[in-house]
Amino acid sequence: MESISIIGGGIAGLALAACLDESRFDVTVYEKRPGLPVVGTVLAMWPSAQRALETVGILEDVRRCSPAVRSGALRNAAGAPWISIDGADAVAVSRVDLLRLLDAAVPASVRRITRRVDTVTSGPDLVVGADGVHSAVRRDLWGVRTGARLTPYLAVRGVVPVPVNPDHVGEYWGRGDLFGIGPIATGTLWFASYRSEIGPTGINVASTLEEVRQRFSEHGPAIRQVLEGATPELSLAQRIWTTPLLRSYVRGNTVLIGDAAHAMTPNLGRGACESLVDAVTLAGLLNTRPRAEALRTYDRSRRLRTQGIRLASSAMGRVALAETAQPLRDRLLAQAGRRTARTAVGTGR
Incomplete structure (x- = not known):
């Protein structure tokens, strides 16, 4: 049997461990x-991620955890809606529930070791860096220049244990925030982002x-x-x-998946989705092809796509958190919302 060490037991690492052929790999x-x-944000599962969850075998469990309220709106800071978002077919799950379900899907034959790994040592036939944006695997083997890049933005999120008001669901874009x-199943999830010197x-x-609270004190009543x-x-x-x-996600007998390979800003909601797709793609290739071929194919199929999404997410973040261009952005979004509403009325939808 080939030995595989997965560094990191988050979304990508657990999904990979759940999908590897236990008759072939140690x-x-x-x-x-x-x-x-015990606290985490809600993750929207795009179709590609839903297919990955089906491969893992937990899609129906995730659907059962998905909140009943699946529509919302993109709004201005005061709460007035620009564009309505119909998520009737969407699947969303809290990070807490997703990790719990992935953890339960990992076969008992997989060894679990609670330990921080700071240096990659020789030994396993394959090392998988699934250790997130601050990946020790990436830093150790790809070099210190590939270290995580700090953005000027702070992310704050939490859960309020009261039912969400369906009329308040959505994103509120202000000036620079x-x-x-x-x-979520246990109440209301909230999240906020803006430029900050904290940390x-x-x-x-x-x-x-x-x-x-101070930053958003002049925003809409739903936020307060x-x-x-x-x-x-x-x-x-x-x-x-x-x-x-990164020019490649593979170096020798080491491969990067998830945030270790392509951590991105959260503005497109694709980080967890792409981590799941990475994991099931790599597992499927390793289960059916020689290791060297599997790694080459994984790198070709995943690197360009995930780097493109990473860049698009960054661009969306600049729009969402615009400061000097905020008035123009708001006018354009308001116009887009009015056009969408007129089209819906004209088509009878």
Whole structure:
């Protein structure tokens, strides 16, 4: 049997471990955290990610966790809707539930080791770097110049344990900031982003939450209502990091997947989706082809696509968090919303 060491037990690492052929591979997952998280954002599962979840065998379980409210709107800071979003066919899941389901899908034959890995050593036939944006695998083998890139933006998110108001669901774009409200099984999820000098490490969640309340105090009442119920215990705060462009996701007997390969800003909601697709693609190739061929094919099929999405997400982030161009952006979105509404009326939809 070939030995595979997966460094990182997040979305990408667990999905890969769940899909590898246990009759062919001796798999070990290394994860520094001893348990699963208790707070996390809601992740929209695009069709490609849904197909990946079906391959893992948990799509129906994810659907059962998907919130009943699946529509919302893109809004201005005051809450007036620009464009309605119909998500009737969408599948969404909290990161907490997704990790729980992926964790349960991993075969018992996979060894779990709770340990931080800072240096890649020889031994396994294949090492998979699934250790996120601050990947030690990438830094060790691809070089220090491939270290994570700090953006000027802060991401704060949390859960309020009261049912979401369906009329408030959506993203609110202000001047240099954005706020989101969405449904989860346990209540209401919220998230906020804006430029900040906080961090990048040692961020105090309680004081950051107070800064968020101050920052959004002049925004719409829906935002203020959610923030009134937010608590540090059910909130997270972190700076947003990305990865640089990589010429290859493969180096010798080591391969990168997920955020270790292509961490992106969250503005398109594609990071988790592409991590899942990475994992099932790599597993399918390793299960059916010689290792060298499988790695070459994975790199060709995934690198250009994920780097393109990474760049598109960054561009969307600049639009969503626009400052000097915010008035023009708002006018264009308002016009687009009116055109969409007239088209819907004209077609009887």
